[in-house]
Amino acid sequence: xxxxxxxxxxxxxFAIISHPDAGKTTLTEKLLYFGGMLREAGTVKGKKSGKHAxxxxxxxxxxxxxxxxxxxxxxxxxxxxxNILDTPGHEDFSEDTYRTLTAADSATMLIDVAKGVEAQxxxxxxxxxxxxxxxxxxxxxxxxxxRDPFDLMEELEEVLGIRSCPMNxxxxxxxxxxxxxxxxxxxxxxxxxxxxxxxTLDVSGPDDPLFDERLDETVVAQFREEVELLDVAxxxxxxxxxxxxxxxxxxFGSAMANFGVQNFLEHFQQMAPSPAPRESDEGRIxxxxxxxxxxxxxxxxxxxxxxxxxxxxxxxxxxxxxxxMTVKQPRLNKNIRLAQxxxxxxxxRDIVSEAYAGDIIGLFDPGTFGIGDTxxxxxxxxxxxxxxxxxxxxxxxxxxxxxxxxxxxxxxSQLTEEGLVQLFRTENQVPAQxxxxxxxxxxxxxxxxxxxxxxxxxxxxxxxxxxxxRWVDGSDEAIEDIKKRHRHLLRDKDDRLVAVFxxxxxxxxxxGKFPDITFYENVFQM
Ligand code: G4P
Numbered sequence: 001x002x003x004x005x006x007x008x009x010x011x012x013x014f015a016i017i018s019h020p021d022a023g024k025t026t027l028t029e030k031l032l033y034f035g036g037m038l039r040e041a042g043t044v045k046g047k048k049s050g051k052h053a054x055x056x057x058x059x060x061x062x063x064x065x066x067x068x069x070x071x072x073x074x075x076x077x078x079x080x081x082x083n084i085l086d087t088p089g090h091e092d093f094s095e096d097t098y099r100t101l102t103a104a105d106s107a108t109m110l111i112d113v114a115k116g117v118e119a120q121x122x123x124x125x126x127x128x129x130x131x132x133x134x135x136x137x138x139x140x141x142x143x144x145x146x147r148d149p150f151d152l153m154e155e156l157e158e159v160l161g162i163r164s165c166p167m168n169x170x171x172x173x174x175x176x177x178x179x180x181x182x183x184x185x186x187x188x189x190x191x192x193x194x195x196x197x198x199x200t201l202d203v204s205g206p207d208d209p210l211f212d213e214r215l216d217e218t219v220v221a222q223f224r225e226e227v228e229l230l231d232v233a234x235x236x237x238x239x240x241x242x243x244x245x246x247x248x249x250x251x252f253g254s255a256m257a258n259f260g261v262q263n264f265l266e267h268f269q270q271m272a273p274s275p276a277p278r279e280s281d282e283g284r285i286x287x288x289x290x291x292x293x294x295x296x297x298x299x300x301x302x303x304x305x306x307x308x309x310x311x312x313x314x315x316x317x318x319x320x321x322x323x324x325m326t327v328k329q330p331r332l333n334k335n336i337r338l339a340q341x342x343x344x345x346x347x348x349r350d351i352v353s354e355a356y357a358g359d360i361i362g363l364f365d366p367g368t369f370g371i372g373d374t375x376x377x378x379x380x381x382x383x384x385x386x387x388x389x390x391x392x393x394x395x396x397x398x399x400x401x402x403x404x405x406x407x408x409x410x411x412x413s414q415l416t417e418e419g420l421v422q423l424f425r426t427e428n429q430v431p432a433q434x435x436x437x438x439x440x441x442x443x444x445x446x447x448x449x450x451x452x453x454x455x456x457x458x459x460x461x462x463x464x465x466x467x468x469x470r471w472v473d474g475s476d477e478a479i480e481d482i483k484k485r486h487r488h489l490l491r492d493k494d495d496r497l498v499a500v501f502x503x504x505x506x507x508x509x510x511x512g513k514f515p516d517i518t519f520y521e522n523v524f525q526m
Contacts, residue, residue, distance in 0.1 A: 004288060004319070004320060004356070005288045007320070007356045008274060008275055008287050008288050008356050008357045008358060009274040009288075010079060010080050010081050010274070011080070011081050011083065011105075011274055011275055011356060011357065011358025011359065012080050012081070012082050012083070012105070012106070012268070012269065012272040012273070012274065012358070013082075013083040013085065013103070013104055013105045013106075013275065013315075013358045013359070013360070014082075014083070014084060014085065014104050014105060014106040014107055014108055014136075014268075014272060015084070015085040015086075015087050015100055015101055015103075015104040015107050015108070016028065016084065016086075016087065016107070016108045016109075016110055017087060017101070017107050017108070017109050017110070017121060017124035017125060017128065018109065018110035018111070018120070018121055018124075019112070019115070019118030019119060019120040019121045020120065021112070022110045022111060022112045022115070022118070022121075022140060023110060023112065023140040023141060023255045023256065024110055026140075026255040026256050027110060027138065027140065027255040027261065028073065028084060028086070029255075030255055030258050030261040031075070031082070031084065031261065031265060032073060032075060033258075034075075034077065034261065034262055034265055035075025035076060035077050035082060036075060036076070037073070037075045071085075071086045072084070072085055072086065072313075072360045073086065074359075077265060077269050078266075078269055080269050080272075081358070081359075082269070083358065083359060083360060085100050085101075085103060085104050085360070086100075087100050087101070087124065093120065093439070093440045093442075094438065094439060094440040094442055094443045094446075095389055095419060095421075095422075095438065095439050095440075095443065096298050096419070097124065097439075097440075098124075098127050098387075098389045098439065099297045099298055099371065099386060099419065100297060100298065101124065101127045101128055101131065102131065102297050102315075102386060102387070103297045103298075103313070103315035103360060104133065105133060105134075105272070105273050105274070105275055105276060105358065106133050106134040106135070106136065106272050106273055107124075107128045107133060107134075107135050107136070108135075108136045108137070108138055108268070109121060109124075109125060109128075109135055109136065109137045109138070109248065110137075110138050110140055111137060111138070111139050111140065111152065112140055112141050112146070113139050113140060113141050113142055113144065113146025113147060113152070113173070113252075114141060114144060114145065114146040114147060116147060116151075116152055116155050117155050117156065117159045117160060122159065122160065123439075125160050125162075127389070128245065129160075129161075129162075129245065130387075131245075132244060132245045133245055133273075134242050134243055134244075134245050134271075134272070134273055135162065135245055135248045136248065136249055136251070136264075136268060136271075136272070137156070137164065137248045137249065137250045137251065138250075138251050138252075138253060138255075138260075138264055139152060139250060139251070139252045139253070140253065140254065140255050141254060141255075141256070142170055142173055142174075142177055142180075142252050142253055142254045142259070142260065143174065143177055143191075143193065143254040143256065143257050143259070144173075144174050145173060145174035145175070146173055146174070149166070149169070149170060149226070149252070150226070150229075153166070153234075153250070156248065162245075162246065162247070162248050163235045163241075163246065163247050163248070164235065164247065164248045164249075164250050165234065165235045165236065165237050165238070165242075165247055165248070165249050165250065166183065166230060166234065166249075166250040166251075166252070167182065167183060167184060167237075167249045167250060167251055167267055168180045168181060168182045168183060168251055168252055168253075168260065168263055169181050169183060169223070169226065169227055169230065169252065170223075170252045171188070171191075171211075171215065171219060171220070171223045172216070172219040172222075172223070175193075176216070176219050177191050177193070177254075178190065178191055178215045178216060178219050178220075179191045179215070180252055180253065180259075180260050180263065181203075181206065181223070181227065182263060183227070183230075184237070184267075186202065186203050186204065186205060187200055187201065187202055187203070188200070188201040188203055188210070188211070189259070189260065189263060190214065190215075191257070191259055193257070196254070196257040196258045196259045197258065197259050197262075201214070206223070206224050206227045206228070207224065211223075211224075235247060237249070239271075242271065243273065249267070249271065251263065251264040251267070274287075274358065275287040275317070275318075275357045275358040278295075278317045278318075278383055278384075279383070279384050280374070280381040280382060280383045280384070281381055281382050281384075282379065282381035283381075285317060285318050285381065285383075286318060287317060287318045287319075287357035287358070288318070288319075288357070289318075290318035290319055290378075291318065291319040291376075291377040291378045292316070292318065292319035292320060292321055292322075292325065292327065292375075292376070292377035292378075293316075293317050293318045293319065293374065293375065293376045293377065293379075293381075293383075294314045294315055294316040294317050294318075294321075294361075294374070294375050295314065295315055295317060295372065295373065295374050295375070295383045295386075296312045296313065296314050296315075296363075296369050296370070296371060296372065296373045296375070297313055297314075297315055297371065297372075297386065298312070298313040298371065298419070299311070299312050299313070299365060299369060299370075299371060299418045299419065300313070310364070310365040310367065310369075310418075311362045311363065311364065311365060312362070312363045312364075312365040312369040312373075313360055313361075313362055314360065314361050314362070314363055314375065315359075315360055316355055316356060316357050316358065316359050316360070316361065317357055317383065318357050319356075319357060319377065320354060320355070320356050320357075321338070321352070321354060321355040321356070321359075321361060322353070322354055323338075323352070323353040323354065324337060324338065324339065325337070325338055325377065326338070327375045327376060327377055328375065328376050328377075328379075328380060329368070329369075329373060329374075329375055330374055330376065330380045330381065330382050331370065331373055331374070331382065332368060333380075334368070336368075336375070338363060338375075339364065367414075370417050370418075371386050371417075371418065371419035372385055372386030385523075386419075387522050387523065388422060388492070388522055388523050389439055389522055390439075390468070390469050390470070390521045390522050391422055391437025391438055391439055391469050392438075392439055392467055392468070392469075393437065393438045393439070393440070393441060393443075393444070393463075393467075394424075394435055394436070394437050394438075394463070394464040394466045394469075394500065395435070395436055395444060395461045395462060395463045395464060396433045396434065396435055396461070396462045396464060397412075397434055397435070397436050397447075397459050397460070397461050397462075398433075398434065398459065398460055399457055399458070399459055399460075400458040400459060400460050401457075401458065404456070404457055404458075407455045407456055407457045408451065408455065408457040408459065410455060411450070411451045411454065411455030411457050412434065412451070415447060415450060415451070416436075416493065420443060420446060420447055420450070421436040421437065421438045421443050421444070421447050422436065422437040422438070422492065422493075423435075423436060423437075423492075423493050424436070424437060424490035424491060424492055424493075424498060425490065425491050426489075426490060427483070427489035427490060427491055427497070428483075428487060428489060432491075435464065435490055437469060444461065448461065464500075465502050466488065466500040466501060466502055467501065467502060467503055467504075468500065468501040468502075468503065468504055468506070468507050469490075469498050469499070469500050469501075470498065470499050470500075470501075470507060470519035470520060470521065471492070471496055471497070471498050471519075471520040471521075471522065471523055472497050472498065472499050472517050472518070472519055472520070473517070473518050473520065474514075474516050474517040474518060475516060477516070478514065478516035478517050479497065479517075481514065481516075482499065482514050482517055483497075485513070485514075486499055486510060486513075486514070488500045488501065492523075496523065499519070507519065
């Protein structure tokens with residue numbers, strides 16, 4: 001019988017972070033294929049054929065053909081239970097994307113070989129960095145001409161500040177792609193552009209004569225030079241640095257050609273971390289030693305338009321969930337019976353009878369759950385508060401019909417509690433204006449739509465020109481000073497003072513003008 005420890009240690013829960021079009025959907029499909037979840041490699045979606053990703057839920061997404069909501073996919077591979085947390089890949093991504101990363105134990109950063117590190121990857125990387133989780137890198141689209149791999153490694157270091165250690169190395173690229181060489185296992189996977197992977201060879205090292213027998217001479221010569229350079233000048237494999245997220249193991253491949261994906265998965269399954277202890281207000285909660293606990297990182301309303309329901313996504317942080325168990329919600333000091341939790345594989349929502357630390361389950365939300373809530377089987381501790389991410393878009397919002405203030409207020413309060421947008425009010429105005437902040441445009445659209453359909457409240461939104469928000473702190477004098485001399489101040493829902501700016505440059509100016517004020521990117525750094 002499998003023990004609790006074995007079950008928990010088998011869990012590998014991760015998120016793929018990437019910029020739109022890098023190939024996240026394609027990679028996910030191939031991973032699900034190796035996990036036995038898809039019969040053919042490639043049936044989750046075809047953008048052009050009009051089918052949608054199985055993880056696309058809401059109508060807005062369907063209209064746009066993008067994935068807004070983060071769902072969860074799971075499969076077993078060689079004794080591990082792999083949970084993939086999907087993060088929306090469109091530019092219109094939202095705070096949910098960031099929050100999902102708090103539920104992951106590691107991340108895989110997917111990079112287009114021709115494009116390198118792109119804007120959205122940078123943002124998501126920053127959040128992973130903040131958490132100190134291991135970050136794997138998959139450099140995709142090797143079947144196309146791309147940038148020099150050394151260039152890309154340099155970019156990782158310069159732009160993201162992370163050193164890298166290639167686990168495999170391409171033999172050629174684009175039209176000349178012949179294979180990848182696994183530096184650790186001394187294996188060569190041969191590539192054919194018609195079928196992708198054709199054969200795996202065992203070699204003694206990059207100088208093995210098999211290379212000369214089977215592959216193109218000039219490609220092999222260049223490959224040998226590169227690997228030699230890598231051995232001399234590259235970072236060595238260092239488990240501790242990888243675990244701390246300061247060194248990223250790199251894998252090359254082509255998701256579309258299903259090439260290098262299994263090689264990645266093999267290493268990932270071995271290297272990726274199992275659920276780690278989490279900090280709470282009563283100290284560290286060990287995933288194996290403690291009984292059931294978890295936290296809610298996302299609430300999704302109306303996943304099924306036929307039933308007006310809200311689903312709370314719970315990341316189990318310790319112990320085991322059993323069907324029908326009663327848990328405590330310390331924030332409200334309430335007991336709740338978890339009646340019918342669901343597990344996610346894209347659209348099929350199965351009822352789960354048991355789940356372990358590392359897993360994500362969906363709970364029907366009676367309307368009392370909030371983002372960041374802890375649920376526990378024993379004890380009354382709470383996990384650290386969910387970080388609020390620095391909004392980059394702002395709008396003033398008010399009901400069109402002033403007579404309908406009540407339903408507007410109710411909607412705003414529920415939807416902001418759900419974490420749909422962040423709510424602020426202006427500091428220097430009487431009466432204060434309500435300002436909403438978001439990291440993605442779509443959050444505003446969804447808010448407007450939901451206020452209308454769920455609360456029958458039509459709103460007027462007026463965009464504000466701010467792009468940067470900083471929570472501010474300092475002595476009473478310094479705060480008085482900034483209140484006098486900086487006009488653009490807001491209060492967050494907990495009454496903390498936030499300064500807003502129209503650009504990074506303006507922020508820098510303010511930092512010079514108010515040397516006694518500390519500017520924090522999010523509440524968590526305070
Ligand atoms: P995303 O979820 O990160 O946005 O990316 P997605 O997988 O949808 O891939 C974006 C485009 O890149 C798709 O082409 C996909 O086929 C292509 N792609 C993904 N992996 C590879 C790869 O390894 N090599 C090459 N050459 N292309 C790759 P599309 O034309 O936009 O759409 P589709 O009709 O193929 O779905």
